[in-house]
Amino acid sequence: MNKSPYEVFHYTVEKDNIDRGLCDIARHFVPEYRNSTDKDLTITRLNGGITNILYLVEDKSIENKPKDIPVVIRLYGYKSEEIIDRKNELVVQTEADMNGLGAKFYGLFDNGCIYGFIPGNPLEHEDLSNSKIQGLVAKEIAEWHSIEMPTRKNPSLWNTIKKWAALAPLDQYPEEKKNQYYQTLNVRQMIEESKQLEKTLATLNSPIVFCHNDLLSRNIIVNAEQDHASFIDFEYANYNFRGFELANHFNEYAGFGPDYKLYPSREQQEHFISEYLKVTQKLKASEEPSKEDIHKLYVECNQFSLASHLFWGFWSIVQAMNSEIDFDYLEYGKAHIILYLSFFLFLFLYQTQLFYFIIRMTSIQNLESVDPFAEESSIGGDTSTINYIHIRIFQRSGRKAVTTIESLPKNCNFKKILSHFKKTFSCNGSLVEDELIGTVIQLQGDHRKEYSNNYYFPIRHNLNNLIITIIISKKNLEITHPLQFCFCIKSTHINIY
Template sequence: MGAANTWDAMDLAAQVPQDHGSQILSSSLTIDPSLSPPEMNPRIIELCKDMFKQWSNLDDSRFDIETVSGGITNLLLKVTVKEENGHDVSITIRLYGPYTEYIINRERELQATKYISAAGFGAKWLGIFGNGMVQSFINAHTLSPSEMREPKLVAKIAKQVKRFHQLEVPGSKEPQLWNDIFKFFNQASALEFDDAEKHRTYKTISFQELHSAILELKGLTDRLTSPVVFAHNDLLSGNIMINEEEDKLYIIDYEYASYNFRGFDIGNHFAEYAGYDCDYNLYPDKDEQYHFFRHYLQPDRPHEVTEEDLYSLYVEANTYSLVSHVFWALWGLIQARMSPIDFDYLGYFFLRYNEYKRQKDKNFSLAESYLSRSMGT
C-alpha cells in the first residue's frame, strides 16, 4: 500500500460556492488522530488559533478539549473556549480516520456539506483543515440503536429523511450507488494482507460469486425504478441526534451523501436497526416499516397513505437492503486492509455478506412477485 494521498484544504475551500456572505475558514494544518490526548491537545489548540483569529492570543488554559466519540472512521472532539468577554463558545472538530480517502470522496462530501448545512440539517459548517472539518457544536445526544426504533422517534426520523431527500444540491444528479459499489469491488478484490491469518481468511472469499451477486442485484433493482433523491446513505443511529428539551432531531455526518436511490437510503436505514452488534433479528418487521413509510410519504397526513403506496415502498426498501449489505461488506474489506483502527473489519465483511445471502431468496421473491403483478403477468 502506498502513502495516502493528501488533499489541500485551501483548494477545496475555494471550490465550494459561498453565499449570503458566509465564509468557510480553512487551515493547512493536519493532526494525527492516533495521538494520545496529552500529545493531541496542544495541536488542537494550535489549529483553533490558526482558524479563528479572535482566539489567536488567548492563553491555552482557556481551551477545554473532550472526546465526543471515537468511531470506526472518525474522531469527534468538542472544544470549549472561554473568550475574553467571559462567554463560553463550543465547536466540534472532526478528524478523518487514516486512509479514509480510499473509500470516501472528500470533495463530494465537502461540496454537499455546504448546502446541507445551509438547509438547516446538523451543525453549521465553519471550516476545513488538512485532515478534517470544524462545525458548530450541537447540544443533543446521539441515538442508540434501540432509541432509533421507538415509534415516536421513527416518525420524526422519517419526516427528517423526507426533508433530506427533497434537498437540491448542485452538481450531477446521477445516482452514485453502482459507481461506488464497482469501485469498492475493484479495490476489495485486489488486496494483499501482511497478516498471514487475515490473508488466509481473505482468500476464502469468492470474488466471482460476489461479482455475480452485484450484477444480479443491479438487474433486479433497475426494474424497480426507485426515485433518485439526494440521499444520506449512512443513516445509522450514530448519525442521528436529538435534543429532547427542544424536541429537535438532527441528521449529521455527510461523508457518503450523494444523489442516490431512495430505496437504498431507507433499506440501509432499516439494516442499521441491527445496531453495532449486527443483530439482524432486530430488522424491522412489516408493521414497523409501514409506520416509517406513513410518516415519510405523508408527513402531515400519515394515515392517508394508501396500501398500494405502502407496499410499493416496502418492496423497494427491502430489495435495496440487500444492496446495503453488499455495499458495506465491500467497505469492510477495504477497511480491513487500510484502517489502523482496532476493529474487526474482516469479520464485519462476513456478517454483512452472510446476511445478504440469508435474506436473498425471500427478498428476491418479494420483488419478483411485485414486478409480475405490476406488469399484469
Template sequence: MYSNEEISESGILYSLWKYLTTFDGQGTLNQSKSHRCGPSFQWSLDWPQRTLFHLYTGLKTLMDEEERYTSSGGVIYETISHSPKCQVDFSKQHESTSKPVEATNVVHNLKEIFATFKLDANVFPAPVVHATRDLCARYLGGIWTSLDDEDLELKAITGGMSNLLFLVRFVASKHPIGNEPTVVLLRIHCNLDTTHLLNESVIFTLLSERSLGPKLYGVFPGGRLEQFIPSRCLKCGELSIPSLAKKIGALIARVHALDVPTIKQPMLVEIAKKWLSKIGETNPNMKHELKGRMVALEKNSKYPQYVNIDVLTAELNLMEKCLAKSKSPVVFCHNDLQEGNILLRGDCEIGEDGALHGEYTDQPLVIIDYEYANHNYRAFDFANHMIEHILDYSNPQPPFYFINKERYPSVEQQKELFIAYFEQLQYIENDGQLPAHLVEEISVGREKFVEILRLETQRFLATSNLFWSIWSFMQSGNSPIEFDYVSYGLDRLILFYQSKSDLIELLDE
C-alpha cells in the same frame, strides 16, 4: 494547485472551480458569465447569499491548503493570522487585540497525529492538543488565537466508524471577544480524498443552511470544525420507538426532497467498485474464511467457503444487473442512517411510554454525518436504516458490535415510518417545494405508496449488506479506529447472502 486536467476530471471540483470565476468572494455574482458549471452542478441565483459565500470560502480554503501542502513537500508552513477566508463577511472582521499566534507547522496528514490518541486514554498526547489549538486558532479566530495548549479542554466522542471526533472548548477563565463559538466539534477524516471532501463540504453547507445539520465553521484537508449541538446519539433500541420513528421518517423525506447540486445518478456501484480497487491495491491477496462472528451461517444454504476480491466483484456485478431493473426513484440520500448519525437534542427526553418531552419536541432529532451522501435509489436509504435496527455498535469488547436479528422492524413498524415519510412529502408538495418526480410518486395515494416502498425496501436489503461489507474490508487495512472490520465485513456478507434472493427478484421485472 490543480492542473486543468485534474480539475476537469473531477465533476464537483471542476464545477466549484469554474464557479469561482463568476463569484467575487464578496457575496455577489458576475452575471456576465454562465452559471452552469460542469456536468454535476446547476447554480441558482435563488440560493441564499450566505450559502454561496460558504461554498466559495470552503473551496478556496481547500485549494489554498492543498497548494501550500504541495509546495512545502508535505508539511504546511503558515503563520496563523486573522485570515478572512473563513469569515462570513469580509467587511466586518473583528479587530482583535489579542496576542498574535506564533508561526507553527500544521501537518497535512492529521490522521497520523490523531491516531496517536486512544479512546480509553485519560491524557491527550501533546501533538493532538497542539494541532487542535492550531486549527481552532486558524478557523475560529477571536479568543481562540490567543489560547495556549493548556487553555483547551478536549473530550473524545465515541461512536464514529469513519471519523475521529473530539469536543473542543476553552477553559472557563477565558471569554469570547466576539461572536466566535465557545465550543466546537472537531472531525478528523480517516480516509483522505480531496474530491470526496469537497463533495461532503458542499453538502454539509447546504444542509446547514436548510436547518438539516450543524453549522460549518471551517474545512481543511483532513477534517473540519463544526457546530456542537448539545445532544446525544440515539441508541439502537430507540430507532423503533414509534414517536422517534415518525420523526425519522419525516426527516428522511426532507432529505430526499432536497435539490442538491451533485451528480443525479446513483453512485452506489461506482463507489463500491472504487473500494474494491483500493482493496486490490493494498491487499491484493485478501482471503478470509466465511465465518460469522455475530451471525450464523444458515444450513443447506450456498455460501462461498472463502471471501476474496473475486467473490466480492462477482456479487457486485450481479447487484449492478439487478439495480438496472429497479424502479426505485433516484433521490438525494444520506446512505448511512444508523443510530449514531441521528442526534436527540439535549433538552429532549424520551419518557417510559415512548413519548417525547422537552422544548424541541417538534424537531427533536438532527441527522448528522453526510460523509456518504449522494444521489441514490430511495430504497437504499430505507433498507439501510431497517438493517441498522439489528446492528448495535455499543459493544465495548471485540468485535465492538452486536447483531440481533430479532430487532428487525415488523411490518407495522415499517409502515409507521413510511406513513410519516409520505405525509411529510405531502406537506412539502403543498409548500410547492417537492420535485416533480416525487409529486408523481405520492399521487398513487398513501396505502399504495407505503406498500410500494415496503417492497422496494425488502429488495434493497442485500445492497446495503454488500455495500458495507466491501467498505469494511477496505477499512480493515487503514483505519486507526478500534473496530473489528474484518468480522463486520464477514457478518454483513452473510446477511447479504441471506437476503440475496429478494434482490434477484428485480431481474424478473
C-alpha cells in the same frame, strides 16, 4: 442566499501530539477561542466513528455561548480518501449549512475539518425503534430527499460499490495471518452478485433523491426540547436511490454487532414509511398515505436491503486494509456478506414457492426446543390457530425409509418442489393425492439432518455451497428481512443463528 463561507488552513494534526493540534485548530477557526489557552480548552473524544475520529473541543469558561460552539473536529482516517470523495463532501457540507440541514461549517485543514456542535443527544441503535423517534427521523429524511444539491444527479450506489470492489484483493490478502479468513468472503463472487443485483433492483424504479447514505444511530442527533432530529457526518451523502437510503437506515437498527433481532418489524417499518410519505406527499395532518403506497415502498426498502449489505461489505474490506481505528472491519464485512447471502436465498425461495416446512413463528431462541417432526400435541403452546406442514419418516421393514411431506399450501407448485427435492437429495419421489390432506410429496430415504440437537429439513442450493434451513410461517409470506423468518445458515466457515 450567499454561499456559506469556509476557510482552508494548511495545518496537520500530528498523531503524537493530537491535543496540541486540536487546540491550534480550534483557536484558528473559532473567534471565541482565539485567546483560550490549552488548559482552557477541554477535549473529549466522541464515540461512534469507524471511518474517522471525532473530538469535541470546548472552552467551558465562556459564558453566553453562541449557538455554533462548542465545536467538533474530525480527523480523517488513514487513506480514507480512497473510500470518500472529499470534494463532494465539501460541497455537501457547505450547502447543508446554507440550507439549515447541518451545523455551521468552519472549514478544512490538511487532515480534517471543523464544524459546530449540534445540541441534543446522539442516538444509540436501541433508540431507533422508538415510534416517536422514528417519526422525527422519517420527517428529516423526507426533508433531505426534497432538496436540490449542486452535485451530479446520478445515483452513487453502484459506482461506489465498483470503486471499492476494485480496491479489494481478489486472491491474496495483504496480511498473511488474515488471508484464510479473508477467503471466506468470496470477493469474486460478491462482485458478480453486485452486477446481477444492479439489474434486478433497476426494475423497482426507485426514485433518485439526495441521500445521507449513512444514517446509523450516532449520526442522528435528537433535540427533545425542539422535537427535532438532525443529521451529522456527510461523507457519504450524495444522490442515490430512495430505497437504498431507507433500507440502509433499517439495517442500522442492528448496530455494529450486528444484532438483527433488532431489525424493525413490518409494523415498525410501515409506521416509519407512513411518516416519511406524509412529508413527501405533502399530506394534511388528518390525511394518511394509501396502503398501496406504503406497501410498495415497504417492498422497495426490503429488496434494497441487499444493496446495503453489499455496500458495507466492500467498504469493510477497504477499511480493514487501511484504517488505524481499533475495529474488526473484516468481521463486520463478513456479517454483511452473510446477511446478503441469506436474504438473497430467502427471496429466491420465496419467489419460487420452495417452502418446505412450517413451525410456529416464535423467537429464534424458542426454536431450540422445537422438533418439527414431533406430534402437534407434544410441541406445546396454543396450536388451535396454527397450521403445520408435517414431515414424517416411515421406516419400512427390510426396505428404505420414506419421507413424506404433507399439508403444504394448496397453491404451491408441487411438481417444481418435487423436482427440486429429487435433484437436491438424489432420490426418487412421487406425488400422492389423499382425500383428506390433499397432495403429499413422497421421497425415498430418510432425508433428515441433525442440526443443533434438533432435526431440521436441509435445503441445498449451489450459491456459495450453503446449507440452508428455513422456518417460515404461512401467515407471514410477505417479503421482509430474513432473520425475522428465523434463518439458520451453515457452511464450512459460516454460522448464523
